[in-house]
Amino acid sequence: MQPASEKPLIAIACGGTGGHLFPGLAVAAELRRRECDVLLLVSPKEVDQQAVRAVRDVLVTTLPAIALQGNLFTFARASLTSYQAAKKLFTLRPPRAVLAMGGFTSAPPVLAGKQFGAKTFLHESNTIPGRANRWLAHVVDEAFVGFPQAAHRLWIQRHAVTGTPVRGQFAPADAASCRMALGLDTQRPTLVITGGSQGATGLNDLVLASLPELTTRHPELQFLHLTGANDVDKARTAFGVDSGQRSTVCRAIVQPFLTEMELALGAATLVISRAGASSLAELAAMRVPAILVPLPTSADDHQAHNARAFADTGAARMLNQRTTSPVQFTALVSELLTNAAARVQMQGALAQWHQSSAAADIAERILRACGLPFAARNEEEEAAWQPPARFAKSVKHHSLEGGSASSVTLQSAIP
Numbered sequence: 001m002q003p004a005s006e007k008p009l010i011a012i013a014c015g016g017t018g019g020h021l022f023p024g025l026a027v028a029a030e031l032r033r034r035e036c037d038v039l040l041l042v043s044p045k046e047v048d049q050q051a052v053r054a055v056r057d058v059l060v061t062t063l064p065a066i067a068l069q070g071n072l073f074t075f076a077r078a079s080l081t082s083y084q085a086a087k088k089l090f091t092l093r094p095p096r097a098v099l100a101m102g103g104f105t106s107a108p109p110v111l112a113g114k115q116f117g118a119k120t121f122l123h124e125s126n127t128i129p130g131r132a133n134r135w136l137a138h139v140v141d142e143a144f145v146g147f148p149q150a151a152h153r154l155w156i157q158r159h160a161v162t163g164t165p166v167r168g169q170f171a172p173a174d175a176a177s178c179r180m181a182l183g184l185d186t187q188r189p190t191l192v193i194t195g196g197s198q199g200a201t202g203l204n205d206l207v208l209a210s211l212p213e214l215t216t217r218h219p220e221l222q223f224l225h226l227t228g229a230n231d232v233d234k235a236r237t238a239f240g241v242d243s244g245q246r247s248t249v250c251r252a253i254v255q256p257f258l259t260e261m262e263l264a265l266g267a268a269t270l271v272i273s274r275a276g277a278s279s280l281a282e283l284a285a286m287r288v289p290a291i292l293v294p295l296p297t298s299a300d301d302h303q304a305h306n307a308r309a310f311a312d313t314g315a316a317r318m319l320n321q322r323t324t325s326p327v328q329f330t331a332l333v334s335e336l337l338t339n340a341a342a343r344v345q346m347q348g349a350l351a352q353w354h355q356s357s358a359a360a361d362i363a364e365r366i367l368r369a370c371g372l373p374f375a376a377r378n379e380e381e382e383a384a385w386q387p388p389a390r391f392a393k394s395v396k397h398h399s400l401e402g403g404s405a406s407s408v409t410l411q412s413a414i415p
Contacts, residue, residue: 007035007036007037008035008036008037008096008097008367008370008372009036009037009038009039009093009094009095009096010031010036010037010038010039010095010096010097010098010099010366011038011039011040011041011090011095011097011098011099011109011113011118012024012027012028012038012039012040012041012098012099012101013041013063013098013099013100013101013105013106013107013109013110014040014041014042014099014101014102014106015041015042015043015045015048015062015063015065015103015105015106016043016045016048016065016102016103016105016106017045017047017103017196017276018047018051018196018276018278019102019125019196019276019277019278019279020101020102020103020105020106020278021042021047021048021051021052021101022051022166022167022278022282023101023123023125023164023165023166023278023281023359024040024099024101024165025040025051025055025167026165026166026167026168026358026359027099027123027165027359027362027363028040028055028058029167029168029359030165030359030360030362030363030376031363031366031367032057032058033363033376034363034364034367034373034374034375034376035373036367036372037058037059038058038059039058039059039060039061039089039095040052040055040058040059040060040061041061041062041063041086041105041106041109042060042061042062042063043062043063043064043065043105044062044064044065045065046229047257048062049062050257050259051259054259061089063082063085063086063105063108063109064078064081064082064085064105065078065105066078066079066082066103066104066105066107066108067104068104068131068132075104079104079107079108080108082105082108082109083108083109083111083112085108086108086109086111086112086113087112087115089112090112090113090115090116090118091116094116094117094118095113095116095118096118096119096370096372097113097118097119097120097121097366097369097370098110098112098113098114098118098119098120098121099120099121099122099123099362099366100120100121100122100123100132100133100136100140101122101123101125102122102123102124102125102130102132102133103130103132104131104132106122106132106136107132107135107136110122110136110139110140111139114139119141119366119369119370120139120140120141121140121141121142121143121144121362121365121366121369122136122137122140122143122144123143123144123145123146123162123164123165123362124143124144124145124146124150124154125145125146125147125164125276125277125278125281126146126147126150126276126277126302126303126305126306127147127149127150127277127302127305127306127309128150128153128299128300128301128302128305129145129150129153129154130299130300130302131299133154134153134154134155137154137155137156138155138156140156141158141369142156142158142159142160142365142369143156143158143159143160144159144160144161144162144361144362144365145159145160145161145162146161146162146163146164146277146281146358147161147277147306147309148161160361160365162355162358162361162362162365163281163353163354163355163358164277164278164280164281164355164358165281165358165359165362166278166281166282166285166354166358166359167262169262170261170262170265170282170285170286171262171285171286172266172286172287173262173263173265173266173286174266175190175266175267175268175269177266178262178263178264178265178266178267179267181260181263182224182253182263182264182267183253184222184224184251184253184267185222185251188220188221188222188251189218189220189221189222189269189270189337190221190222190223190224190267190268190269190270191214191221191222191223191224191268191269191270191271191272191333191337192223192224192225192226192264192265192267192268192270192271192272193207193223193224193225193226193227193271193272193273194226194261194264194271194272194273194274194279195226195227195228195273195274196228196273196274196276196279200228200274200293200295201228201230201231202293202295202296202321203272203274203293203321204225204227204228204231204234204235206293206321206324206326206329207225207272207329208234208235208238209326210326210329210330210333211238211239213326213327213330214330214333214334215250217330217334218334218337219250221250221337222250222251222252223239223250223251223252223253223254224252224253224255224258224264224267224268225239225252225253225254225255226255226256226257226258226264227254227255227256228256228257229256229257232254232255232256235254236254239252239254241253241254261282262282262286265282265283265286265288266286266288268288269289269337269343270289270290270291270333270336270337270343271283271288271289271290271291272290272291272293272333273290273291273292273293274292274293274294274295274303275292275293275294275295275303275304275306275307275310275318276295276303276306277306280292280306280307280310280316280353281353281354281358283316283350284315284350284351284353284354285354285356287347287350287351287354288347288350289316289336289342289343289346289347289350290316290317290346291316291317291318291319291332291333291336292306292307292310292311292316292317292318292319293318293319293320293321293324294306294307294318294320294321295321296320296321296322310353313349313352313353314345314346314349315346315349315350315352315353316346316350317332317336317346319332360376
């Protein structure tokens with residue numbers, strides 16, 4: 001194999017939410033299999049920092065989080081600071097390409113990459129493109145989209161419908177094995193509730209209000225409730241979960257976040273979920289029946305559009321958080337828990353939404369555009385790979401999160 005210093009470097013800006021980060025990790029894995037070094041540019045948010053702790057064989061650098069809400073001056077300062085930090089990183093080693101996975105945090109690295117002659121790309125996973133990607137579409141060389149209808153809203157000629165990448169561990173799994181790994185009963189039906197990487201208070205409240213009736217109707221039902229950090233104590237109280245994770249109400253595990261989401265989905269008889277595109281892609285990959293409760297305040301109501309696309313094809317059921325009562329919620333959950341044929345039909349419909357080659361297709365299109373070979377390594381070569389040496393040079397920037405500036409050190413991972 002060629003020395004690490006001679007490998008092409010591809011930067012992936014994928015911070016801010018799990019919906020940006022996890023598809024980026026899937027593409028990173030495919031690029032690594034194709035003899036590339038990969039630099040992940042993430043935000044300081046806890047969801048990013050927690051997820052990348054387990055990442056191996058890629059380089060990780062933190063850039064300031066950027067949000068358009070609120071003070072435009074703060075937004076502009078954060079964007080400029082991130083752009084300058086990215087330029088300083090790329091001066092040390094210019095990337096051959098920069099891929100933006102969505103959100104305003106990904107915009108400055110794309111602009112910085114263009115200053116070094118890098119090919120630039122974006123991925124839009126939702127039916128309704130976000131504002132950052134709508135703007136970046138005028139700048140990048142090519143766009144990749146998860147839903148066909150998104151391409152028409154980006155106003156870019158060069159695009160490809162790739163689907164949304166999912167990590168390799170998201171595949172149909174044995175429910176009993178997943179339940180055992182999580183400490184659940186292997187034989188009981190399992191309801192998994194997840195609001196995505198940052199939790200969902202409205203969804204949590206709907207579930208907790210329905211809990212007495214659900215446990216009465218289905219005393220055999222067990223729960224895995226992933227609440228997000230803000231609602232974990234409230235949910236544990238409702239479930240009667242003590243410090244040892246034992247519930248006095250029913251068999252339940254309540255956690256703020258679970259890194260091994262493939263185990264949670266694999267354990268599920270039914271999932272209650274938001275409708276972010278990354279979550280939907282993981283549900284489709286694992287063929288898990290779900291009730292989708294879109295976030296009512298999502299930008300341009302994109303989660304409702306995502307959920308409706310799945311519901312219209314029979315791949316999921318959809319509920320409106322603002323108009324659904326606990327009685328209605330309980331009735332639909334009960335219907336699907338007791339109707340195995342309906343769940344099987346949903347699993348069949350989910351298959352059409354899973355594009356197993358999404359990450360590989362994106363990696364290959366990036367490398368082809370850069371004039372680089374794009375064949376994947378075999379498993380023996382992958383096992384033999386060693387990460388490049390890190391150097392200790394640090395880059396200073398100012399974090400503007402929450403409107404206050406404080407000095408932060410970026411530990412570079414460029415060989």
